[in-house]
Amino acid sequence: MDLLPILVMLLVLFLLARIGNRLFERFGMPGLIGEIIIGIAIANVVIDGTSLLTILDIDIPAPGEESTNINYSVMYTFAELGVIFLLFSVGLETKVGTLLSVGKTAMFVAGLGVIVPFVLGFAFIMAQEGEFNHAMFLGAAMVATSVGITARVIKDMHLMEKRESRIIVGAAVIDDVLGMVVLAIVKGIADSGDAGLEILDLIIIVVEAVIFVMAVIAFAKYCSPKVYRFKMRYYESYTKRTGKVPRGYNDFIIGIIVCFALAAFAEYIGLAAIIGAFLAGMVFADHAWESGMDKKVDTLTTFMISFFFLNVGLQVDLSAFTTTDIMIDVVIVILLALVSKYIGCGLGARLGEKMDKDSCQIIGVGMIPRGEVGIIVASIGLHIMVNGEPALSQGLYSVIVIMAVATTIIAPPVLSKLFRRKYKPEYTATADDLT
């Protein structure tokens, strides 16, 4: 195997992403937007018939397709592990008690944050072109919040312990379960007429998902403290017996294994891998700082997360936007995506626990980014055939991709402004920051 092309690709992408990050930070914007825009530029700037992708031998697969390109696969793996580690570290900062204490509000936020976007998205397409399947898939793509983007903003601002942050994270977990339900229903309706079987399937996957989430939360609440006490007792008795500190198991290694296991399992049952990673983090949340596990996971995230935001940008194909019709669609869909989550989730926060306007705004904006999840939903729609035609049109697919990326770019600066207004600058950036 030849290491050089892989190494050069990682170097060039990492360097460009970091330059984008720094430039945007310089102008007071969240650095991740710079990374996304660098990604868009890399995917779309062609000089003399060659793009940087060709030079670096990166071949982005068509939506929903498997990649056979080594360099893209390696980059993609880094991107996904980056966001998995990011959510793992968010989990490490989320004690199960605090998550449960925001449970009711999170449910309102997630629930209305699913219903309002779906209805608005569905209604828009029905009114505009009247194609039922297209309308359903656009609705489903509007539902999925990508918590990775908000998580990074919150982590960079060191505001993880604020109640609004807890609610956003809790709502994101519920949102992912609900989003899965919506997608399953939409797929089921588009796929075939055998509704009986579909409903059984649907119930099974929902029950699986709920049991999984509940089981991990229960483990974090009841078993984690016991395991910890057992370990401590063993260490003490070992030291008493031998006069030495036990070599012991490296908590960080155990953490990675549990994180990967739950991420893979979540993905396997149809949830997002990052939800599994978040839950895995919660299992260790009580004592993560003792072994420095949290800092170590942050280090892994720092190294890999830029590839994630870069990859979000790489999905954007600007050449799809040539007609004014499609430009108008893009603008409307983006507006609907912004407004629907902002109102739905903000309202949820108000109904859930009568939060004040500032907090409702923070939560509404924090739930806006759709990121990669919306793109995945859209690519599924592109691959389901209904009467010989895909359930989603190529044009709408491009619109959804732009919507997903636009919400991801628009939300972070607003969110950090709202946070800063509510929680005055109580924080000074250090070289330890992720960005």
Place this chain on the structure above:
Amino acid sequence: MDLLPILVMLLVLFLLARIGNRLFERFGMPGLIGEIIIGIAIANVVIDGTSLLTILDIDIPAPGEESTNINYSVMYTFAELGVIFLLFSVGLETKVGTLLSVGKTAMFVAGLGVIVPFVLGFAFIMAQEGEFNHAMFLGAAMVATSVGITARVIKDMHLMEKRESRIIVGAAVIDDVLGMVVLAIVKGIADSGDAGLEILDLIIIVVEAVIFVMAVIAFAKYCSPKVYRFKMRYYESYTKRTGKVPRGYNDFIIGIIVCFALAAFAEYIGLAAIIGAFLAGMVFADHAWESGMDKKVDTLTTFMISFFFLNVGLQVDLSAFTTTDIMIDVVIVILLALVSKYIGCGLGARLGEKMDKDSCQIIGVGMIPRGEVGIIVASIGLHIMVNGEPALSQGLYSVIVIMAVATTIIAPPVLSKLFRRKYKPEYTATADDLT
């Protein structure tokens, strides 16, 4: 793209490698041997016609071939980055002054550590089968020390600051340059008759390599302190001017970029990537602890290095060893590999600075592991055609692979025993250890 198979593969391999590591640690052996043996087992255990490699969809490419298998490529990237970060962190612990202070001895160690193994390996094949090209490639494969293995033992024992460790690391850098020269000569002779051109090529690559190494060392010695002082002055004036700490550049990010750049450049001019990574580390060695860069690089290493040792094991195909003839060859070549480095490098240490017997033994044993470098040399031999036949036979290739792995397995326990004898237990393991 589908994340699940990649995630499952990383999880299973990481888990198995760590179990192997722990088992061997338990019995007082260096954990990396457990990881290599797990790799050998994964590659060779077949039950009912299926191996774990098939289940995980890992397809190991033939020697010297490019891989088209996504999972193997991802694993390979992690393996290589693991050893790159390991050597980067060794560099971070190596101040340029201390390296230069062992320069003379390191040259003796490297020089004799190249000559003795080459001559013994060459002589053995000439005596046994008389095939000139085979003899040259076996000699060349015997030359290459893989410093990653020894580096991990030394780091795990926290003995990086000992003089023997410095000499081993310094000698490894010189060894790599000399190994490149030997390989170039061997390739040149096997390749063609146009000796004039070959010699010019040879001179160019050697000069390139020497200039590269010298230039980075000079930068670390003269420019690094200046850059650091400039940065500090800027920070001070910024704080004075604004009353705030500058957000500044994250040293860890800069470190990764420089590490990747020098690793890629080293690989490009024909040196090993790890040599570039080591030199990159040295550039930051004076102040790495201030920003915690050293700990962060250790974290990346911990996550990835197990894949490296696993991958060393994966290269072993035990099915090649069916005849007693080849078994005898294996035993003799392993013995020659052990003895030649032990005597050559030990003698070098004695001639260089009259070190005592214990130190000479440490250095002799520390230079024994051939690891992946020997395998790479052998796979090059397999691909150069001389009069329609490969310059190295398939049988000898298998012998070299076993030799490379065997030296990697045999040296670490002896080395840690020798170190422990000389430097009484002044160290207690902590959860911060790499293993």
